[in-house]
Amino acid sequence: MLLGLGPDDVSRLTDASHVVSEVTVRAPAAGVVIARGVNPGQVVSAGQELFTVTDLGxxxxxxxxxxxxxxxxxxxxxxxxxxxxxxxxxxxxxxxxxxxxxxxxxxxxxxxxxxxxxxxxxxxxxxxxxxxxxxxxxxVTLVPRNAVQSVGNRNVVYVLVKGGEGRFAERTLKLGAALGESLEVLDGVKPGELVVTAGSFFLRAEAGRTRSGG
Incomplete structure (x- = not known):
């Protein structure tokens, strides 16, 4: 097969008596289109990449x-x-x-x-x-480095409260080894709990104002 075209498709393209304005190009495998290299109406050349298809199974x-x-x-x-x-x-x-x-x-x-x-x-x-x-x-339970904030001599993260409509709870962590951009957690959060990464600094500041009565 040529570009997913069967013998009948190729025959129609090579028939000089018929002008073909549209050609269906079939993907060689099932998947998801993650990149497109052409637009409708664009003239393409031989060997030009049309789409990138990836199997995310x-x-x-x-x-x-x-x-x-x-x-x-x-x-x-x-x-x-x-x-x-x-x-x-x-x-x-x-x-x-x-x-x-x-x-x-x-x-x-x-x-x-x-x-x-x-x-x-x-x-x-x-x-x-x-x-x-x-x-x-x-x-091993890991959290991103940028999720961990220092409050006094404590390392804390802010965990989304289930059913709390956007409320977060401050948790004190016992940390283990540093693993690249992550930190091992020995105690303080459970696997699967959602912690704040971007914006955790602002939650720390807000929690500090609450503790100080501001």
Missing amino acids: TVWAIGDLYEKDFPAVRVGSEATVTVPVSTGAPLRGRVAYIDPRVDPATRTAKVRVEVPNKGGDLRLGIYVTLGFETRSGGH
């Missing part, structure tokens, strides 16, 4: 793995993927690749988790939280 989630966890997390280890903007249950995936190179600044290696995405919850570029199942059966 299974996607990659890329994260950072701290070097102290290398012995516990291996290729094939189970992982949970939590979508902060989703109210559904965390998705399950498996570690498919761990970069052998360690970033000298963060002491982390990139890890790739393959996640079935039948419901389409995961979109390209979306932020997710990864949790890894270790050999002992435990998980």
